[in-house]
Amino acid sequence: MTAKTIDGKAFAAEVRAKVAEHVARLKEEHGITPGLAVVLVGEDPASQVYVRSKGKQTVEVGMASFEHKLPAETEEADLVALIDQLNADPEVHGILVQLPLPSHLNEDLVINRIDPAKDVDGFHISNVGRLATGQKAMVPCTPLGCLMLLREELGSLSGRDAVVIGRSNIVGKPMAQLLLGDSCTVTIAHSRTKDLAEVVRRADIVVAAVGRPEMVPGDWLKPGATVIDVGINRVPGDKKPRLVGDVEFASAREVAGAITPVPGGVGPMTIACLLANTITACCRANGLIEPEGLTA
Numbered sequence: 001m002t003a004k005t006i007d008g009k010a011f012a013a014e015v016r017a018k019v020a021e022h023v024a025r026l027k028e029e030h031g032i033t034p035g036l037a038v039v040l041v042g043e044d045p046a047s048q049v050y051v052r053s054k055g056k057q058t059v060e061v062g063m064a065s066f067e068h069k070l071p072a073e074t075e076e077a078d079l080v081a082l083i084d085q086l087n088a089d090p091e092v093h094g095i096l097v098q099l100p101l102p103s104h105l106n107e108d109l110v111i112n113r114i115d116p117a118k119d120v121d122g123f124h125i126s127n128v129g130r131l132a133t134g135q136k137a138m139v140p141c142t143p144l145g146c147l148m149l150l151r152e153e154l155g156s157l158s159g160r161d162a163v164v165i166g167r168s169n170i171v172g173k174p175m176a177q178l179l180l181g182d183s184c185t186v187t188i189a190h191s192r193t194k195d196l197a198e199v200v201r202r203a204d205i206v207v208a209a210v211g212r213p214e215m216v217p218g219d220w221l222k223p224g225a226t227v228i229d230v231g232i233n234r235v236p237g238d239k240k241p242r243l244v245g246d247v248e249f250a251s252a253r254e255v256a257g258a259i260t261p262v263p264g265g266v267g268p269m270t271i272a273c274l275l276a277n278t279i280t281a282c283c284r285a286n287g288l289i290e291p292e293g294l295t296a
C-alpha cells in the first residue's frame with residue numbers, strides 16, 4: 001500500500017486563512033491590528049529570503065509587518081536597544097530575531113532580551129521552561145507545525161509510540177515535549193543512539209529532524225507509521241540542486257501510512273505557525289480568547 005502524502009502546503013494555507021479570519025475579527029471588534037516585528041542583522045542570503053517571505057505572508061493575513069534590517073557589524077548594545085524599543089511598543093505583538101546572528105553577537109543574550117510574551121519563535125528560556133513544565137508557552141514554530149499536521153492526520157495522539165530523531169533546541173527537544181504533552185510515549189534519538197533502525201521500527205510516529213539526506217530508509221519503518229520529515233537537504237540534481245528530506249521518500253511511502261514530502265510538507269507550516277503565534281500573542285496581550293486550533 002502506498003502511503004498518503006500529507007499536504008503541508010495546503011494545510012499551511014488553511015492555517016493562514018484561519019489567522020486572517022481572526023485578524024479581521026480583531027480589527028473589526030476590538031480595533032486591534034496584530035503586529036509582527038522581524039529583525040535581521042547582516043546580509044546572509046538565506047536569512048534575507050526567509051525574512052522577505054515572512055514579511056509578505058504577514059501582510060497577506062492582514063497583520064502589520066515591521067522589518068528592521070541592521071548592518072552585520074551592529075553592536076550588541078544597539079541590537080538590545082532595538083529589542084527594548086520593540087518590547088515597549090504596543091503595536092508590536094510578536095518579535096522575531098532572525099538566526100543565525102553574526103558571530104560577535106551573543107544569541108542567547110539577545111533572544112532572552114525579548115519579552116517572553118512577544119517571543120513568537122518560542123526560544124526565550126522562560127518559554128522553553130514553560131513548555132517543559134506543561135504551562136502555557138510560546139511554542140517554536142516548526143515543531144508546532146509538525147504537531148498540527150500530526151493532529152490533523154491522526155486525531156488524538158494519546159498512547160502512541162513516537163520517535164523524534166534529533167535533539168536540537170529548535171526542533172528535536174520542543175517536538176518531544178509537544179508529543180509528551182499530547183500523551184505519546186516519546187523516544188528521542190540522536191547521533192549516539194545505538195541501533196537507530198530498531199528504535200524507529202517501534203514507532204507509530206516518526207519525526208526526523210537531523211539534516212542528513214535520506215538517512216531513514218523505508219525498511220526502518222513500522223508498517224502504517226506516520227512520518228514527519230523536517231529535514232531540508234540540498235543534493236545535486238540533474239540540472240540544478242534539488243531538496244530532499246531526512247527520510248528516503250520513495251521507499252518510505254511503500255511502508256508508511258502517511259508521510260510529509262520535502263518540499264511541501266513541514267516547510268510551509270513554519271511561517272504559518274509564526275503567524276499563528278503572533279495572533280496568539282496578540283490575544284493574550286489584550287486579554288482576549290485565543291483562536292482554537294492555532295496553539296499547542
Ligand code: NDP
Binds near residue numbers: 196
Ligand atoms: P541540528 O544540526 O541542530 O540537529 C541535528 C540533530 O540530528 C542533532 O541532535 C544530532 O545529534 C542529530 N543527528 C546527527 N546525525 C545523526 C545520526 N546519524 N543519527 C541520529 N541523529 C543524528 O539541526 P536542526 O534541528 O536545526 O535541523 C534539523 C533539520 O531540519 C535540518 O535539515 C534543517 O534544515 C531542518 N529544519 C527545517 C525547518 C523547516 O521549516 N522545515 C526548520 C528548522 C530546521 P547530536 O545532538 O548527537 O549531535
